[in-house]
Amino acid sequence: MKGARGxxxxxxxxxxxxxxxYYGRPxxxxxxxxxxxxxxxxxxxxxxxxxxxxxxASQLTGRRRTATALKVSSAAAVSCSAAAxxxxxxxxxxxxxxxxxxxxxxxxxxxxxxxxxxxxLSGVAALTAVTGRLPRTGTAATAGAALLGPAVAxxxxxxxxxxxxxxxxxxxxxxxxxxxxxxxxxxxxMALVAGPPGESAPARCAAALAAxxxxxxxxxxxxxxxxxxxxxxxxxxxxxxxxARTLTLAGAAGAVLLGRHRPxxxxxxxxxxxxxxxxxxxxxxxxxxxxxxxxxxxxxQREEH
Amino acid sequence: xxxxxxxxxxxxxxxxxxxxxxxxxxQAGDGRERVGFFTDTSVCIGCKACxxxxxxxxxxxxxxxxxxGMSYDNTQALGASTWRHVAFIEQPARPAPEGRTQLxxxxxxxxxxxxxxEFRWLMSxxxxxxxxxxxxxxVCPTGSLFRTEFGTVVVQEDICNGCGYCVxxxxxxxxxQRPADGxxxxxxxxxxxxxxxxxxxxxxxxxxxxIQFGPLDELRERAALRVDQLHEAGVSDARLYGHDPDDGVGxxxxxxxLLDEPEVYGxxxxxxxxxxxxxxxxxxxxxxxxxxxxxAALSFVLPALARRKRTS
Numbered sequence: 371m372k373g374a375r376g377x378x379x380x381x382x383x384x385x386x387x388x389x390x391x392y393y394g395r396p397x398x399x400x401x402x403x404x405x406x407x408x409x410x411x412x413x414x415x416x417x418x419x420x421x422x423x424x425x426x427a428s429q430l431t432g433r434r435r436t437a438t439a440l441k442v443s444s445a446a447a448v449s450c451s452a453a454a455x456x457x458x459x460x461x462x463x464x465x466x467x468x469x470x471x472x473x474x475x476x477x478x479x480x481x482x483x484x485x486x487x488x489x490x491l492s493g494v495a496a497l498t499a500v501t502g503r504l505p506r507t508g509t510a511a512t513a514g515a516a517l518l519g520p521a522v523a524x525x526x527x528x529x530x531x532x533x534x535x536x537x538x539x540x541x542x543x544x545x546x547x548x549x550x551x552x553x554x555x556x557x558x559x560m561a562l563v564a565g566p567p568g569e570s571a572p573a574r575c576a577a578a579l580a581a582x583x584x585x586x587x588x589x590x591x592x593x594x595x596x597x598x599x600x601x602x603x604x605x606x607x608x609x610x611x612x613x614a615r616t617l618t619l620a621g622a623a624g625a626v627l628l629g630r631h632r633p634x635x636x637x638x639x640x641x642x643x644x645x646x647x648x649x650x651x652x653x654x655x656x657x658x659x660x661x662x663x664x665x666x667x668x669x670x671q672r673e674e675h
Numbered sequence: 676x677x678x679x680x681x682x683x684x685x686x687x688x689x690x691x692x693x694x695x696x697x698x699x700x701x702q703a704g705d706g707r708e709r710v711g712f713f714t715d716t717s718v719c720i721g722c723k724a725c726x727x728x729x730x731x732x733x734x735x736x737x738x739x740x741x742x743x744g745m746s747y748d749n750t751q752a753l754g755a756s757t758w759r760h761v762a763f764i765e766q767p768a769r770p771a772p773e774g775r776t777q778l779x780x781x782x783x784x785x786x787x788x789x790x791x792x793e794f795r796w797l798m799s800x801x802x803x804x805x806x807x808x809x810x811x812x813x814v815c816p817t818g819s820l821f822r823t824e825f826g827t828v829v830v831q832e833d834i835c836n837g838c839g840y841c842v843x844x845x846x847x848x849x850x851x852q853r854p855a856d857g858x859x860x861x862x863x864x865x866x867x868x869x870x871x872x873x874x875x876x877x878x879x880x881x882x883x884x885x886i887q888f889g890p891l892d893e894l895r896e897r898a899a900l901r902v903d904q905l906h907e908a909g910v911s912d913a914r915l916y917g918h919d920p921d922d923g924v925g926x927x928x929x930x931x932x933l934l935d936e937p938e939v940y941g942x943x944x945x946x947x948x949x950x951x952x953x954x955x956x957x958x959x960x961x962x963x964x965x966x967x968x969x970x971a972a973l974s975f976v977l978p979a980l981a982r983r984k985r986t987s
Binding site for chain 1: 743745748751752754762764810813814815816817818819834835836837838839840842843844845846847848849850851852856857858859935936938939940941942943944945946947949950952953955956957959960961962963964965966967968970971972973974975977978979982
């Protein structure tokens with residue numbers, strides 16, 4: 371059964387690695403999560419979390435229109451996140467069971483508690499900004515959301531990495547930084563799309579920094595993963611991640627060079643948002659691909675010693 | 676159904692006490708001994724009585740009938756509706772150094788070397804490992820998965836909300852969501868039978884005692900003797916799998932005697948409970964969160980500095 375590849379008789383695309391498997395069947399079960407719901411949530415959670423940080427800083431520096439726009443986008447993104455998470459449950463009616471226990475060993479439990487605090491804060495921040503009522507409450511909510519935002523944006527990396535999925539667990543050191551960078555790029559993109567160009571200097575700078583950080587962590591992750599990095603380069607994941615890189619770099623370059631002009635700023639912002647989404651869907655697809663092929667489970671475990 | 680923080684005290688609600696971030700180690704509660712399975716695949720005859728007994732006792736629904744072409748294995752894998760799975764592997768016979776075949780009869784005369792075209796069967800009844808450090812239990816966000824008083828890992832079906840997190844967390848690919856139902860299911864080691872002082876249905880049905888049930892310590896001793904016996908008989912490939920309390924999952928509650936590498940049977944060679952790395956992962960996530968704050972701060976400071984430089 372050396373390197374046997376399933377029963378459908380498909381051809382291997384790469385030279386076969388020397389490893390044994392049981393009729394080419396996966397050793398672990400791939401996540402049953404829907405990509406739209408969960409990769410979509412990774413993206414939206416990042417957009418919301420990093421957006422709250424940029425919103426608070428914008429408010430602090432007197433960029434009121436950008437601050438309001440980002441607060442609204444964060445509240446909308448976290449609402450859609452909650453909907454996606456509940457929709458993905460096998461028993462959506464039991465979503466409140468998530469708050470039945472407080473369990474530090476479960477990133478999903480910690481995430482549920484985090485969202486249950488962050489969600490309302492971000493909602494209050496958006497509502498007060500739009501209506502202009504209760505400014506003090508609004509400021510407190512904005513500050514709270516900005517403090518929790520970075521956690522919302524990065525804990526999802528731990529959620530993915532704390533599984534037996536080789537492409538995720540193998541990159542458990544790099545994934546949080548990748549998610550943080552991708553979230554910052556998305557929020558900067560949203561600021562460019564929704565805020566006036568006169569207020570966009572920080573967003574342009576954030577876009578450049580995030581694109582650089584994303585490129586660096588991406589490299590580091592692939593280096594660490596060794597042969598499992600194939601799953602980030604090939605198939606659907608490879609296409610998505612190449613697209614993500616192009617969009618993010620183009621968006622950042624556009625933001626830095628042409629970001630003072632409204633249409634160019636909006637286009638760059640959209641590219642950054644799309645790039646961030648492609649990154650999350652790409653990482654998700656790489657995880658599924660690495661779980662479906664026994665090679666990625668067996669060979670790294672064999673090489674350990 | 677009782678609360679998950681029962682007398683066992685090993686479930687996730689008190690999860691910070693486990694070593695290196697794992698939610699709970701397997702210790703039997705109520706002064707009971709931890710029980711388990713020892714599956715000796717060298718005497719498995721591939722009858723699938725365990726699969727049938729398991730399905731019948733636990734009233735597991737039918738989950739598809741198909742001819743796979745994978746030897747006599749049409750069950751394919753463990754899953755939501757398959758809690759025992761018999762693997763069938765056909766291998767070309769390899770002449771052993773003494774000219775014996777791989778599986779000599781205990782006291783018979785030396786057999787002639789195999790002719791070309793002969794092969795050997797490997798058959799093994801796989802099951803949930805009921806890990807000492809169980810990833811499924813660690814990551815379950817609802818407390819549905821819990822450690823029983825017998826040291827086994829069981830899903831409370833009235834609590835599970837089908838989040839599916841345990842599915843990719845399991846290093847053995849055991850637990851799975853049942854599509855029409857949404858919740859996850861896996862072997863309970865016949866929790867109901869254990870409560871009544873009975874052995875699990877699969878062990879009861881096994882006609883060759885390939886599946887042995889009992890106190891884990893006793894099974895480990897018995898397994899060590901059996902592997903020595905096989906080595907003496909010339910079966911040098913015999914090895915135990917999942918018996919070592921120092922392995923990546925702290926040892927399995929259901930362990931095996933195999934006649935080839937674990938991956939040949941579809942088992943991971945060196946499984947690891949990923950929750951062991953959770954403290955490191957939280958640290959990196961914390962650092963990443965701070966770097967996000969730092970990047971944001973820098974993005975506001977740098978343009979301001981640049982503007983000041985230009986105006987001065």
